[in-house]
Amino acid sequence: MREVRTTFQLVLDQSMESDEELMRLAVGEAAAARAAGEVPIGAIIVIEGEIKGRGQNSVISRSDPTAHAEMMAIRDAAGHIGNYRLTGSTMYTTIEPCAMCAGAIVHARIGRLVFGARDPRAGAVVTHFEVCTSEFLNHRVIVEGGVLESECASMIQSFFREKRELD
Numbered sequence: 310m311r312e313v314r315t316t317f318q319l320v321l322d323q324s325m326e327s328d329e330e331l332m333r334l335a336v337g338e339a340a341a342a343r344a345a346g347e348v349p350i351g352a353i354i355v356i357e358g359e360i361k362g363r364g365q366n367s368v369i370s371r372s373d374p375t376a377h378a379e380m381m382a383i384r385d386a387a388g389h390i391g392n393y394r395l396t397g398s399t400m401y402t403t404i405e406p407c408a409m410c411a412g413a414i415v416h417a418r419i420g421r422l423v424f425g426a427r428d429p430r431a432g433a434v435v436t437h438f439e440v441c442t443s444e445f446l447n448h449r450v451i452v453e454g455g456v457l458e459s460e461c462a463s464m465i466q467s468f469f470r471e472k473r474e475l476d
């Protein structure tokens with residue numbers, strides 16, 4: 310809980326470091342996913358300086374292929390505020406979202422997306438598609454990548470390296 314309060318203060322201070330500080334919370338969610346044996350991806354959603362949603366990748370434990378970190382954070386935030394639209398929110402996610410999550414981000418009307426590392430395999434925001442910024446959509450998301458990039462990428466890489474060594 311102390312972590313949350315610290316971040317909240319940083320947001321209020323409009324600190325230049327707040328994107329990194331908030332991404333660190335998403336990294337914490339990714340670490341929790343990893344501890345549960347899932348691919349380490351985490352996300353949080355901030356609305357008006359408050360953390361309203363948290364999510365960790367949990368596809369295996371939930372037997373749910375849609376239980377990506379971003380989907381879980383969106384469901385958590387929408388439930389908390391009692392609104393299916395997360396207008397004016399910012400999502401922090403450790404890895405560039407896939408096509409499903411990028412679509413959900415647009416449907417949720419998330420205002421800003423900050424991601425850590427690109428996903429060369431399935432990234433649908435800048436790498437393979439531009440789902441969040443397509444000119445065909447009514448809603449466009451402000452997208453920023455590369456926040457705590459090496460940390461976010463190395464979590465994934467070491468997870469798969471360990472997995473290969475175990476196999």
Ligand SMILES: [Zn+2]
Binds near residue numbers: 406
């Ligand atoms: Zn996804």
